[in-house]
Amino acid sequence: MSERSAHWDKVYATKGEAEVSWFQDSPSISLEMIRAAGADHGAAIIDVGGGASRLVDALLRDGYRELTVLDLSTNALDAAKRRLGAAASMVDWIVADATTWRPAKAYDVWHDRAAFHFLTDPRDRAAYVERLRLAVALHGHVIIATFAPDGPEKCSGLPVQRHDSASLAAELGPGFELVETRSETHHTPWNATQAFQFSRFQRRS
Numbered sequence: 484m485s486e487r488s489a490h491w492d493k494v495y496a497t498k499g500e501a502e503v504s505w506f507q508d509s510p511s512i513s514l515e516m517i518r519a520a521g522a523d524h525g526a527a528i529i530d531v532g533g534g535a536s537r538l539v540d541a542l543l544r545d546g547y548r549e550l551t552v553l554d555l556s557t558n559a560l561d562a563a564k565r566r567l568g569a570a571a572s573m574v575d576w577i578v579a580d581a582t583t584w585r586p587a588k589a590y591d592v593w594h595d596r597a598a599f600h601f602l603t604d605p606r607d608r609a610a611y612v613e614r615l616r617l618a619v620a621l622h623g624h625v626i627i628a629t630f631a632p633d634g635p636e637k638c639s640g641l642p643v644q645r646h647d648s649a650s651l652a653a654e655l656g657p658g659f660e661l662v663e664t665r666s667e668t669h670h671t672p673w674n675a676t677q678a679f680q681f682s683r684f685q686r687r688s
């Protein structure tokens with residue numbers, strides 16, 4: 484097991500869903516951006532670094548049927564599966580590191596909230612983008628939410644790389660066009676605030 488997955492497995496083994504700073508009862512901006520991408524209910528959507536997020540529950544409720552959640556922590560995905568019960572069988576669950584994963588199919592929507600920003604080494608970011616380019620269909624959408632430039636410098640005890648839409652555009656390269664960007668002040672379960680940015684890109688080439 485890598486140091487990275489050991490860290491995250493320990494977090495999910497020792498903390499409840501609402502004891503982590505990134506918990507959201509309702510992932511409303513993610514949902515709005517996925518809907519704005521115009522994906523129909525048969526579109527292939529992947530939540531990268533999805534952890535135990537409730538996004539997959541909300542997407543199932545909305546009627547989306549081709550859902551994948553990828554995370555390097557087995558414990559995180561197990562928590563999401565337990566919460567979903569029988570509906571978990573409608574989702575593809577992938578335990579993998581986003582920087583080394585080999586996608587087996589094309590996705591219409593790639594969503595990542597608060598995983599990419601842990602990649603502080605430019606080589607890891609380049610490896611992530613290489614996987615993303617293998618996975619995202621032409622005209623597909625990429626939604627990446629990270630701490631904003633005025634957001635925290637750490638999360639879960641780990642340093643993060645903060646971003647805005649311009650730095651994300653530079654990471655993704657010229658084949659991806661910025662379609663929309665939004666700011667969010669996230670309230671942690673203990674009511675601290677964290678500045679996030681959400682950016683949506685469309686693949687043009």
Ligand SMILES: C[S@@+](CC[C@H](N)C(=O)[O-])C[C@H]1O[C@@H](n2cnc3c(N)ncnc32)[C@H](O)[C@@H]1O
Pocket residue numbers: 487491505506507531532533534535536537553554555556559579580581582595596597598601638
């Ligand atoms: C701050 S949590 C956010 C979880 C979820 N996206 C949410 O919004 O609730 C970061 C998640 O990214 C996962 N993660 C971190 N680095 C990763 C990587 N290189 N590949 C896949 N998952 C990763 C962690 O296991 C964790 O579940």
